[in-house]
Amino acid sequence: SQKIEQNSEALNIQEGKTATLTCNYTNYSPAYLQWYRQDPGRGPVFLLLIRENEKEKRKERLKVTFDTTLKQSLFHITASQPADSATYLCALDRISNDYKLSFGAGTTVTVRA
Amino acid sequence: DTEVTQTPKHLVMGMTNKKSLKCEQHMGHRAMYWYKQKAKKPPELMFVYSYEKLSINESVPSRFSPECPNSSLLNLHLHALQPEDSALYLCASSQAGEDTQYFGPGTRLTVL
Numbered sequence: 001s002q003k004i005e006q007n008s009e010a011l012n013i014q015e016g017k018t019a020t021l022t023c024n025y026t027n028y029s030p031a032y033l034q035w036y037r038q039d040p041g042r043g044p045v046f047l048l049l050i051r052e053n054e055k056e057k058r059k060e061r062l063k064v065t066f067d068t069t070l071k072q073s074l075f076h077i078t079a080s081q082p083a084d085s086a087t088y089l090c091a092l093d094r095i096s097n098d099y100k101l102s103f104g105a106g107t108t109v110t111v112r113a
Numbered sequence: 114d115t116e117v118t119q120t121p122k123h124l125v126m127g128m129t130n131k132k133s134l135k136c137e138q139h140m141g142h143r144a145m146y147w148y149k150q151k152a153k154k155p156p157e158l159m160f161v162y163s164y165e166k167l168s169i170n171e172s173v174p175s176r177f178s179p180e181c182p183n184s185s186l187l188n189l190h191l192h193a194l195q196p197e198d199s200a201l202y203l204c205a206s207s208q209a210g211e212d213t214q215y216f217g218p219g220t221r222l223t224v225l
């Protein structure tokens with residue numbers, strides 16, 4: 001069966017350090033992978049999309065890698081700040097071109113000042 | 114305008130009530146979605162509308178009835194819900210054929 005695993009339910013780090021989150025998947029052949037941020041009681045906010053033919057993507061302090069051989073994406077937050085504290089969700093398209101996204105369970109990041 | 118709005122923010126209803134959730138976007142997106150999210154779980158897709166037509170129903174019970182009156186509006190009509198239907202209901206939209214979804218803030222629903 002198809003599965004998306006975000007390895008850590010929670011990640012606590014010191015301000016200024018790099019947070020690294022992992023998203024592994026099985027029985028998918030995604031055309032792309034997305035990362036979203038969700039604050040408590042709010043809807044997810046899109047952060048980054050990386051396509052199957054891209055190895056790495058960056059946006060400000062965020063970096064995403066995508067290894068289709070390992071079936072894994074890594075999400076890095078560099079120089080982390082307390083404002084980065086949130087739940088981060090990875091999402092895959094289930095079947096191309098039918099608008100379906102499947103989400104991982106998320107990793108809750110807490111950045112200590 | 115890059116925002117998806119949802120009303121109400123909170124809703125408490127009894128099992129015999131009928132209520133509706135509303136969602137609106139003015140980004141010209143032609144795909145709109147309803148998701149259900151329980152605490153500490155990922156969003157689960159319920160319905161997808163594409164060009165105002167229902168294209169996906171993820172085997173959702175008939176006590177949830179979606180409606181898309183026009184390209185900017187999406188409703189979710191609720192009737193005879195169960196306490197286990199209590200959750201955060203999220204609306205999202207995307208460009209047709211585009212991959213990124215834009216979510217509203219959600220409606221926190223409590224069924225007593």
